[in-house]
Amino acid sequence: MSIMRENDEKLESFMAITQLNDEEVCSNILAVHNWNLEEAVNTVLGDGVNSNIGPASGVGPSLSSSSLLASPLARAPSPVAAPILQEVPLPFFLTLPVNILKLLSITFTLGLRVMGKVVRMMVPAGLRGGVGSSVRRLAALVPPPQDPAAAAQHFITNFHQTYGTRAPNFLPTSYDDALRQASQDLKLLLVYIHSPEHQDTAGFCRDTLSSPAVVEYLNESLLVWGGDIHSTDAFQLSSKLRVSTYPFIGLLSQFNSRTALLCHLEGNISPDRLLASIAQAMEDQGPRLVAARADVQDRASTRALREEQDREYSLSLAADRAREEKQVRELAEQKNLEDQSREQERALAQAQASLDVARAQEQDRVAERAREMAERRIWKAEALPEEPQPSPHTTQILVRLPNGDRQKRRFALDDKIQAIYDFVASLESLEYHKFSLATTFPKKVYGEDTLSLTIKEAGLEGGMIIIQCDDEDR
Secondary structure, X not given: OOHHHHHHHHHHHHHHHHOOOOHHHHHHHHHHOOOOHHHHHHHHHOOOOOOOOOOOOOOOOOXXXXXXXXXXXXXXXXXXXXXXXXXXXXXXXXXXXXXXXHHHHHHHHHHHHHHHHHHHHHOOHHHHHHHHHHHHHHHOOOOOOOOHHHHHHHHHHHHHHHHOOOOOOEOOOOHHHHHHHHHHHOOOEXXXXXXXXXXXXXXXXXXXXXXXHHHHHHHHHOEEEEEEOOOHHHHHHHHHOOOOOOOEEEEEEEEOOEEEEEEEEEOOOOHXXXXXXXXXXXXXXXXXXXXXHHHHHHHHHHXXXXXXXXXXXXXXXXXXXXXXXXXXXXXXXXXXXXXXXXXXXHHHHHHHHHHHHHHHHHHHHHHHHHHHHHHHHHHHHHHOOOOOOOOOOEEEEEEEOOOOOEEEEEEEOOOEHHHHHHHHHOOOOOOOOOEEEEEOOOOEEEOHHHOOOEHHHHOOOOOEEEEEEOHHHO
16 A cells, blocks of 8 residues: 555544544645654544553443454554554644534534534425435434444444344444453454545445345344544544544454454455354354353353252251141240140130120019019009999000910000000010000001090090010010
């Protein structure tokens, strides 16, 4: 590759990364840094990335150039490697234009987002497809988020919107997390560094990376991670891998905390070449993968055996404790049952004694009540006037008791209602101490306030009287 061609590619990469649009200014910045792309980008962006520095602070295990060179499977340095020179401070006459260009870049980015929404609202629905694709192309220039996981998801979303959803299953995580997952799953990690501005990017993504054969092979055999060169994660990885052109494909392995680059492909390559290179690298790496997986399985078997032994020991201890607790519980339950049995026997004896007392009291009460009723019958019978002979001045009254018994008696019309009460109280079939007289039709009750009325005054000639009693007074 000629020096002129190499410098043109560095200028194109520098403008894509920094988003500076003035070629003369960018050429001057690169010239000041002896066309060292990484040092020029560090000067403009001020992020301090250097290929000779290890993983960034606060980030997990990362791929460094020293680890790549130390691994027996690491690739050789790029044929045209940028010399590492001492950083030269940016001249004062370039400081102000660079700062102005950075401010214009931010303003341009915000303008693109606003323009996308405005155009979508103003353009008719039938024309939105063409305009939408143009806006998406412009939106591709918007820098991705600097959070690694958000940047990865941003790249996946833009890739699907631009080239369709038939694509490799890119991991929506940071590069470090993707490498960690590859190590845990004992799989190789394919990394794709995406440069939207490069002339070969669109054809490679559309024809190679979205090829059905490539997509099926990658999704079945590898873990795939992709990143936009404008994101910090992808830019740092491209610096460590010493990427010289785009698109870039790298196949990485991570075993025993060491990362190795098994193969790399740059530029717009065909699907067949991509698959052949990956297949060859995987074939070369096969024995190591088999040994690593066997080692993991051995460790897993040993750990499972130890866990099984610990589990059996724990189960044995638990069984012993359960037996002891069962014995204690059974003794406590037996004592509780004995106490309950004694308590029940004591309560039953008390209840029986109370019942006997209640029965005796009830018998006494019934006997007393029977004695009182007998005395009352005698007394009422004696107080009852003699039954008169039939005459116009007499009437016969029918009395119906609560038990259905019917009794008849003749009374003089001038007899008091008290005489009817005395007659009813003298009946042997009456089982109630208190009662009252009532007629059925019309319904009328003759209580104690009517005792002084005569039968004629009360209108009871030749009628039927019902005896009403309170059940609780039996």
